[in-house]
Amino acid sequence: MTDSTVDAAADLRDPDDLRRRAGVRGDPDRDQHFLVDDRVLDRIPSYLPDDADTTHLLEIGGGTGALTDRLLRVADEVTVVERDPPLSAFLREEFREAVDAGRLHVVEGDALDVDVPDFTASVSNLPYGISSEITFRLLPAERPLVLMFQREFGERMAAEPGTDAYGRLSVSAQHYADVEVVEIVPPTAFDPAPAVESAIVRLRPRAPEYVVDDEAFFFDFVKALFTQRRKTIRNGIRNTAHISGLEDPEAVVDAVESADGDLLRARAGSLTPAEFAELTAIADEHGR
Numbered sequence: 001m002t003d004s005t006v007d008a009a010a011d012l013r014d015p016d017d018l019r020r021r022a023g024v025r026g027d028p029d030r031d032q033h034f035l036v037d038d039r040v041l042d043r044i045p046s047y048l049p050d051d052a053d054t055t056h057l058l059e060i061g062g063g064t065g066a067l068t069d070r071l072l073r074v075a076d077e078v079t080v081v082e083r084d085p086p087l088s089a090f091l092r093e094e095f096r097e098a099v100d101a102g103r104l105h106v107v108e109g110d111a112l113d114v115d116v117p118d119f120t121a122s123v124s125n126l127p128y129g130i131s132s133e134i135t136f137r138l139l140p141a142e143r144p145l146v147l148m149f150q151r152e153f154g155e156r157m158a159a160e161p162g163t164d165a166y167g168r169l170s171v172s173a174q175h176y177a178d179v180e181v182v183e184i185v186p187p188t189a190f191d192p193a194p195a196v197e198s199a200i201v202r203l204r205p206r207a208p209e210y211v212v213d214d215e216a217f218f219f220d221f222v223k224a225l226f227t228q229r230r231k232t233i234r235n236g237i238r239n240t241a242h243i244s245g246l247e248d249p250e251a252v253v254d255a256v257e258s259a260d261g262d263l264l265r266a267r268a269g270s271l272t273p274a275e276f277a278e279l280t281a282i283a284d285e286h287g288r
Helices: 003-011 015-022 038-047 066-075 085-094 096-100 130-143 152-160 168-176 216-224 235-239 249-265 273-287
Strands: 056-060 077-082 105-109 119-126 145-150 179-186 198-205
Touching: 003 085, 015 066, 015 085, 038 056, 038 066, 038 145, 038 198, 038 249, 056 066, 056 235, 066 119, 077 085, 085 096, 096 105, 105 168, 105 198, 130 145, 130 152, 130 168, 145 179, 152 168, 152 179, 152 198, 168 179, 168 198, 168 273, 198 216, 216 235, 216 273, 235 249, 249 273
Parallel strands: 056 077, 056 119, 077 105, 119 145
Antiparallel strands: 145 198, 179 198
């Protein structure tokens, strides 16, 4: 480790000191678990892809600013969204120099409701209760994401076809990005400690290898088939028209039989996103 690296590490704010200055304690009932392990905090920004543009980083759920402090070391500009008014006020005061310099913008409000600014990448320890909704708000922006989730959720996002964890979440996330779990974080890294392990997930945006004309229908169709994941695709199409919105599921079954009968004998958990896209195109043409 070089002298400059040691000096930079020494200058970083201590997460326990930040919480004491903010005068807050975590509240599991409000989904508040503060990340207090310096080593994990220091690693999180390093999981951004090497070619990621760090001009303007977005952080969802700033808390007392332990991760915000690290992001300001690697970014030209940071926008942090924090829903708790006292914490928003603390962030503005604690990082007043960065705020006054125009390098830090604190947006007070729910990340599902506020206007999210243009950003070049997002690095966030997400509130777990709304992590899915936030993630699928960020993914269409086609920016690199490094996000913390509950371990089970993160592993489901990254799961491959044919595994128990693979499901609707896997297909939906991998439609937008390459998904990789880069670190498992123990409960002891947080205060208060959550009941489960966490996972840091890197999402690299990329265009899918297939074409989907109607994304909303694609996601509805995938959702429908996974409600019948133990049944064949043939029966799944027939049984879930009320979810997928198909008007003529039998016509879809007949069309899939003509195009690729093996798909009808498969089950949802074994199909790749590209195969779901193939099914969706047939269903869109023949069943709506």
